[in-house]
Amino acid sequence: MPYRFVESPNKTETSGRTFDVVVMHTMEIAERPDAAMICARWFATSVSKVSAHYCVDAQTVVQCVREKDVAWHARGGNTHSIGVELAGFARQTTHAWEDAYSTGVLGHASVLVANVCRRRRIPIRWLSADDLPAGRRGITGHAQVSEAFGKSDHWDPGPGFPVESFLDRVRQAGRARSRT
Numbered sequence: 001m002p003y004r005f006v007e008s009p010n011k012t013e014t015s016g017r018t019f020d021v022v023v024m025h026t027m028e029i030a031e032r033p034d035a036a037m038i039c040a041r042w043f044a045t046s047v048s049k050v051s052a053h054y055c056v057d058a059q060t061v062v063q064c065v066r067e068k069d070v071a072w073h074a075r076g077g078n079t080h081s082i083g084v085e086l087a088g089f090a091r092q093t094t095h096a097w098e099d100a101y102s103t104g105v106l107g108h109a110s111v112l113v114a115n116v117c118r119r120r121r122i123p124i125r126w127l128s129a130d131d132l133p134a135g136r137r138g139i140t141g142h143a144q145v146s147e148a149f150g151k152s153d154h155w156d157p158g159p160g161f162p163v164e165s166f167l168d169r170v171r172q173a174g175r176a177r178s179r180t
Contacts, residue, residue: 003063006040007052008015012070012078019067020119020137021081021127022113023054023074023145024166026088026156031101035087036062052083054112058104061112074142077132077148082116090143090158097162106162110169113139114177117170126163134168139167 029035032115035057043051043064052073055062057136065083073083087105088097096102117124117139129147143155 003054003061005063006037006044008043008048008064008071008074008079009046010049010051010169011065012072016068017070018080019082020121020135021077021132022116022122022139023077023081023083023142024109024113024139024157024161025083025085025142025154026090026092026158026161027085027117028089028156029087030089031058031087031099033057033059036085039085039087040064048051052085054083054120055085055087056105056109056112057087058101058108058142060107065154067116073155074145077140077145080144082120084113085177086157088157090154090156091160092158093160094162095160097160098164106166106169110166111173111177114170118174118177124167124174126167139170 027039036055039055040062051071053065053071073085123138125138127138129144132148141157146152146154
């Protein structure tokens with residue numbers, strides 16, 4: 001599925017790599033219609049020294065790094081992962097993830113992540129910090145990568161992130177795609 005592409009220079013180009021994990025992040029950007037583009041434009045600057053493969057807000061998805069290349073989004077876990085930035089904050093409560101805007105973000109993200117998992121044969125399951133160095137495959141948060149590898153103190157997408165309902169949405173999106 002083609003998305004608008006705003007290329008980030010902050011990446012490691014490869015001729016191909018294996019994919020084991022989708023890492024979920026929060027942008028730390030307010031709920032606004034252009035959050036994905038704001039994040040993508042930040043990633044497009046060499047000053048930022050960071051990137052992710054995708055930025056998602058309630059209305060759109062923007063790609064910043066080709067999947068074959070390594071985005072700089074979760075130190076210690078970049079090499080075999082796809083990074084997905086969600087509009088919002090790590091401090092959001094579970095209730096805050098249920099508002100109309102965040103529901104839109106999770107809807108777009110679930111379709112994107114279902115697509116990535118299908119194409120890359122990544123299981124739709126949440127990984128703990130212990131699962132990552134053990135080489136398990138699935139979906140996780142930046143917080144789990146930070147805990148597993150000790151290379152950052154990031155705690156997104158936050159303790160209020162609705163892990164189980166998000167995984168259910170990803171599974172539903174995957175089933176809907178397979179019926180078409």
